[in-house]
Every structure is written in C-alpha cells, then in structure tokens.
Amino acid sequence: MQARLAMGQKWAVIDRIALDYALSQASGIAHRYWVERESANRITLAYSNPDEYGNEEPVFVCYPTFKDRPFNMQVIVVWPTSVTGGRDEQDRDAVCEDFDIMLTETRAPVE
Secondary structure (H helix, E strand, O other), X not given: OOOEOOOOOEOEEXXXXXXXXXXXXXXXXXXXXXXXXXXXXXXXXXXXOOOOOOOOOOEEEEEEEEEEOOOOEEEEEOOOOEEEEOXXXXXXXXXXXXXXXXXXXXXXXXX
C-alpha cells in the first residue's frame, strides 16, 4: 500500500497501543498528555502544563485514524488535521512539535 503525502513523503503511523504507551511515558507531574476524544476516523490528543496557579489551558491536536483490517487495530496517521486551545499560536506550535517528535519515535512508515 503506497500512502504518500503531497510532497512525496511516506506517511508515518502509530498503533493505538504504542500511542497509549508513548503518552503515559511522556506524562509527568506537571506535563500531562492524554487522549481527549476518539471516533472511528479521528483521535484528539491533548497536552496541558498548568501555570503556577494551577490554571490549565490544554492544547488539542486532532489526527486522522483508520482501521488496519488484517490485525483489526486502530492506526493513527502522524499528520495533524487541526490544533486548537492553548494560550497562543506559540503554544500550539510547540505542542504540535512535541507530539510529532513523541509519535514519530515509535512510528512505522507505511509501505
């Protein structure tokens, strides 16, 4: 299966089990990563780092998903479709980059 981006790059995918593991390993006392919403076609991941007063302004990043038929496993495409929340554009860009790094460390290119 050849799934390619417009620039000719291969898509990167991560399965749901590896995603849960990556989120749990990256989360700590202050930095929290979690799955906010999940549907048949997309998954929304969230990140929050509360300020010194405990106020949270989470950033939500939405990724497309599909079902891998031979293994009946949900697979997440590491290509965000939307980014919302946070304090400003810099927060959203930083979180998007963090998720990209975190998810691509355990990714498998689609051949």
